Amino acid sequence: MTGRLSNKIAVITGAARGIGRATAIRFAEEGADIALLDIGRDVPGIPYAGARGSQLDEVRAEVEALGRRALTLTADVTNTAQINEAVATVAATWGRIDIAVMAAGIDSWASAWELTDEQWQTMIDVNLTGVFKTARAVSPSLIAQKSGALVFVGSVLSHRANKQFAHYTAAKHGVLGLMRAFALELAPYGIRANSVDPTVVKTDMVMNQAYLDRLGGHPGTTLDEAREYYLKWNTLPIPWCEPVDIANAVLFLASEEARAITGIALPVDLGALLK
Ligand SMILES: NC(=O)c1ccc[n+]([C@@H]2O[C@H](COP(=O)([O-])OP(=O)(O)OC[C@H]3O[C@@H](n4cnc5c(N)ncnc54)[C@H](O)[C@@H]3O)[C@@H](O)[C@H]2O)c1
Numbered sequence: 001m002t003g004r005l006s007n008k009i010a011v012i013t014g015a016a017r018g019i020g021r022a023t024a025i026r027f028a029e030e031g032a033d034i035a036l037l038d039i040g041r042d043v044p045g046i047p048y049a050g051a052r053g054s055q056l057d058e059v060r061a062e063v064e065a066l067g068r069r070a071l072t073l074t075a076d077v078t079n080t081a082q083i084n085e086a087v088a089t090v091a092a093t094w095g096r097i098d099i100a101v102m103a104a105g106i107d108s109w110a111s112a113w114e115l116t117d118e119q120w121q122t123m124i125d126v127n128l129t130g131v132f133k134t135a136r137a138v139s140p141s142l143i144a145q146k147s148g149a150l151v152f153v154g155s156v157l158s159h160r161a162n163k164q165f166a167h168y169t170a171a172k173h174g175v176l177g178l179m180r181a182f183a184l185e186l187a188p189y190g191i192r193a194n195s196v197d198p199t200v201v202k203t204d205m206v207m208n209q210a211y212l213d214r215l216g217g218h219p220g221t222t223l224d225e226a227r228e229y230y231l232k233w234n235t236l237p238i239p240w241c242e243p244v245d246i247a248n249a250v251l252f253l254a255s256e257e258a259r260a261i262t263g264i265a266l267p268v269d270l271g272a273l274l275k
Helices: 018-029 053-065 080-094 117-145 166-189 209-216 223-233 243-254
Strands: 009-013 033-038 070-074 099-102 148-153 191-198 265-268
Touching (some): 009 018, 009 080, 018 033, 018 099, 018 243, 033 053, 033 080, 053 070, 080 117, 099 117, 117 148, 148 166, 166 191, 209 223
Parallel strands (some): 009 033, 148 191
């Protein structure tokens, strides 16, 4: 198969659903084989349901239906032994790793001065330290090959703050710095690192009732109310991105079309950062 990622080997975290899943499918459409990594269970303290292991199997079937190979890896990105073992399995199975996409992430919310130690620590552990541990785990393979691309999934909150998201904002600003550090240190080996920084995306992370109720300030907040809110948050007259909008940007940065691009943060933000 020819494609923009023809015969590349990609590791994608958070691949059971949402942006990770959409990226896996776009990558497979463009000729890549995909290691699909996810925790596949609820993350304690997170106010919405996590992905299920069965969803990882469904994404594997979708990738295989596109004629590409897929591996499913159940691992917690915060756990050094698990993430290292998962990445070692990919390298041992397919002999190389060309691309890693760090899309695993969580959300929770509270006023900055009311965040609990647990909310703070879980957020930093998953959305910052987990991203670091994944990038660290794949780097030796890329360095050995003297090629490859890392794509970090940040957020518009890598660039600005939002009320009730101090911990998420701090973690995502951290991802921006981490991406730049990896870009700087891996460039001598011909490896690029960039981030894609979305505004709101229609995934379970934000399209769950707990999140909607926070947004509307009352129980039973509807999708129509959320649409009105987000139309004001964004600049383009579009309420939210679809996961494939983010996957297309990740695909570009992972592909050879972006061979001259490293260390950049690409907002896919419906113009939200213009405000
Ligand atoms: N949805 C949005 O509005 C939005 C906006 C900006 C940025 N993002 C970012 O995009 C990324 C993907 O989020 P999404 O919207 O697809 O959410 P999602 O909840 O649909 O998917 C996140 C996935 O990450 C997995 N995951 C969570 N903790 C994990 C862990 N410790 N180890 C391994 N896997 C874990 C979950 O099981 C889930 O499958 C996140 O980094 C998020 O912060 C999302």
